[in-house]
Amino acid sequence: MxxxxxxxxxxxxxxxxxxxxxxxxxxxxxxxxxxxxxxxxxxxxxxxxxxxxxxxxxxxxxxxxxxxxxxxxxxxxxxxxxxxxxxxxxxxxxxxxxxxxxxxxxxxxxxxxxxxxxxxxxxxxxxxxxxxxxxxxxxxxxxxxxxxxxxxxxxxxxxxxxxxxxxxxxxxxxxxxxxxxxxxxxxxxxxxxxxxxxxxxxxxxxxxxxxxxxxxxxxxxxxxxxxxxxxxxxxxxxxxxxxxxxxxxxxxxxxxxxxxxxxxxxxxxxxxxxxxxxxxxxxxxxxxxxxxxxxxxxxxxxxxxxxxxxxxxxxxxxxxxxxxxxxxxxxxxxxxxxxxxxxxNIYYYRGNQLMAVRNGDYKSHFWTFTNPLEQFKTGINFCPANFIKSITTHALTNYTQSPKLFHMIRDPGERYPIPENSIEYKSVIHKYINLYNKHISNTIPGKPLLNWCDKAVMHWSPPGCEALNMCLPVPQSKPYRCDWPH
CATH class of the missing domain: 3.40.720.10 (Alkaline Phosphatase, subunit A)
Structure with missing residues (x-):
């Protein structure tokens, strides 16, 4: 279900x-x-x-x-x-x-x-x-x-x-x-x-x-x-x-x-x-x-x-x-x-980018992103009432040198990143950096299947439309690269 x-x-x-x-x-x-x-x-x-x-x-x-x-x-x-x-x-x-x-x-x-x-x-x-x-x-x-x-x-x-x-x-x-x-x-x-x-x-x-x-x-x-x-x-x-x-x-x-x-x-x-x-x-x-x-x-x-x-x-x-x-x-x-x-090990992707890794009780963000600032200004907000400084960023932000670390049992809401100068952070973070790097180096991406769009492939004439007299004229094929705003 x-x-x-x-x-x-x-x-x-x-x-x-x-x-x-x-x-x-x-x-x-x-x-x-x-x-x-x-x-x-x-x-x-x-x-x-x-x-x-x-x-x-x-x-x-x-x-x-x-x-x-x-x-x-x-x-x-x-x-x-x-x-x-x-x-x-x-x-x-x-x-x-x-x-x-x-x-x-x-x-x-x-x-x-x-x-x-x-x-x-x-x-x-x-x-x-x-x-x-x-x-x-x-x-x-x-x-x-x-x-x-x-x-x-x-x-x-x-x-x-x-x-x-x-x-x-x-x-x-x-x-x-x-x-x-x-x-x-x-x-x-x-x-x-x-x-x-x-x-x-x-x-x-x-x-x-x-x-x-x-x-x-x-x-x-x-x-x-x-x-x-x-x-x-x-x-x-x-x-x-x-x-x-x-x-x-x-x-x-x-x-x-x-x-x-x-x-x-x-x-x-x-x-x-x-x-x-x-x-x-x-x-x-x-x-x-x-x-x-x-x-x-x-x-x-x-x-x-x-x-x-x-x-x-x-x-x-x-x-x-x-x-x-x-x-x-x-x-x-x-x-x-x-x-x-x-x-x-859990790997969190957004499109072609590995963003975060979880193992056990910790989750580490290597990149953060909500949605572009220009969209946010028009009222498109993926995080209403959820602004966390340096976390809910409106630009793709690279933290691979100093990943953000959260304890998922104490802080499932990801409000309080563990301080980078703390003993806890220093004792844990290398494990997640290794998991991130190993996954990146060992993963062979498949061919991206969601790059191309064409209005000619829309639901003009699906199988069975003839019997229902519901076929529609199919426009000329003009493939283009899909625009993905989020």
Whole structure:
């Protein structure tokens, strides 16, 4: 279960005072709550690519080098997508008898060669992109919505979203698709459930309007997804054999998008939000659930990442992983099933730049950056109410000679860098400098896949448009280098 732009602080069990996630809180009580769980990138597409490949974006190509240290993703204009060379989690599962379905947002490319059914999934219900729009279908097409390998409509046309009222039944459709898939399987299955109603512009169905004390569509959408997760877990629990043999993991693709001041999630005490490599951008809500194997009501301080699910799933299923490539994935089985701690190194990238490193209780920033000052002056703020001198910088700032060091247990909000002249700093920092330098020297970047854009590849004429009489004229191809402002 992968949420979109959900913040660490949105979980009631993580301290949200509104306590509006009762089903997720119950899931944590029945399983394991991870307090220090990270995404692979502070933005959507690279995070999702890393989840399904077990590899950092710098390896799997989901980054750009058009401009240094900038985030990138897969908008309609993007030419690239997930590489055929990458071996995705569902591909290996399919080779070993699993039936695989994705419900929700794909975001790893929308041209035919990048669609989910070309990369290990047997079924797809959702979209390749976010629910942006509506557009005029002349200068820009409305985004296609898919059933398996063909479109069945477009957002704001057949797939109804009332943008002004922030209303849609789409989350309910995603919940029903998940339950129907689970209840009709006779073979082992993998469900990748990725609703995107928490991504601005947020939406919720009519029964959930006003259900949240936050007085926002985001809060209502969170209540709706929480209720849906409760229904999905109840479906599993109703079949004892299914419950005894099903591993469920819940997390988010990146931190809350604080740039939306009125309709975003909460990162709790963490610094900044989506787009940044500070804790609010990369630390995620996370719960592991398997009542027959994971000890109930356990809390793990294990530092781990979304990429670790790759190796963990293959450990659980006893499926060997290919050995012809480097992975950035650890097996969390000892953590999940015995609440042990393992030694992990976590590398935080922004685009093509390694920004920070965490090992154990410390995190060290070698570069800092929020967003350019000219954007900040127009009201684009990734760190509202979070100004930390020399830390939340509006220019890419190099600290490789004297890295900033934080203790993640004492100071998870990254407010108080450990003084460079202290005994603690001097006794610790060399370890992190060595980890940084070793990673840089040993990492061979993959070819950047998010450099080129072209309006001709937008959703003018997706597979299946002919049967619906919804094909649109395709403009002349004029490739250009994508502009990535953040």
């Amino acid at each position: 992968l949420m979109d732009d959900m913040g660490w602080g949105d979980l009631g069990i993580n301290g949200d005072p509104a306590r509006e996630t009762p089903n997720l809180d119950a899931m944590a009580r029945e399983g394991m709550l991870f307090t220090d769980f990270y995404t692979a990138n502070p933005l959507c597409s690279p995070s999702r690519a890393s989840l399904l490949t077990g590899r950092l974006p710098i390896r799997n190509g989901f980054y750009t080098d058009n401009i240094h240290a900038r985030n990138s993703y897969t908008p309609q204009e993007i030419v690239g997508g997930i590489s055929d060379w990458e071996i995705l989690l569902p591909e290996l599962l399919a080779e070993n008898g699993y039936r695989n379905k994705i419900v929700g947002k794909w975001h790893l490319g929308h041209q035919k060669q990048y669609l989910p059914l070309r990369h290990g999934f047997h079924e797809f219900f959702g979209s390749t992109n976010c629910h942006f729009g509506p557009y005029d279908n002349k200068s820009r097409p409305n985004i296609a919505f898919f059933r398996d390998d063909h479109m069945i409509g477009r957002y704001f046309e057949n797939i109804k979203i009332d943008k002004n009222q922030q209303i849609s039944d789409l989350s309910q459709s995603y919940i029903k698709e998940a339950i129907n898939f689970i209840t009709t399987q006779s073979d082992p299955f993998f469900l990748y459930w990725t609703p995107d109603s928490l991504h601005a512009p947020t939406f919720r169905s009519v029964p959930y309007i006003g259900s949240s004390s936050r007085s926002s569509s985001y809060g209502d959408a969170l209540r709706e997804l929480d209720a849906g997760i409760g229904k999905i877990l109840d479906t599993i629990k109703q079949n004892q054999t299914l419950a005894n043999n099903t591993f469920v993991f819940f997390t988010s693709d990146n931190g809350a998008a604080l740039v939306s001041t009125t309709d975003a999630g909460s990162n709790g005490p963490l610094l900044c939000g989506k787009q940044t490599t500070f804790e609010g951008g990369v630390r995620e809500p996370a719960i592991g659930w398997w009542p027959s194997r994971i000890p109930h009501s356990t809390v793990s301080r294990q530092s781990a990442t979304i990429m670790d699910l790759f190796r963990t799933i293959f450990s659980i299923t006893d499926i060997p992983m290919p050995i012809d490539r480097e992975y950035d994935s650890y097996d969390l089985s000892p953590v999940l099933f015995a609440n042990k701690r393992i030694d992990t």
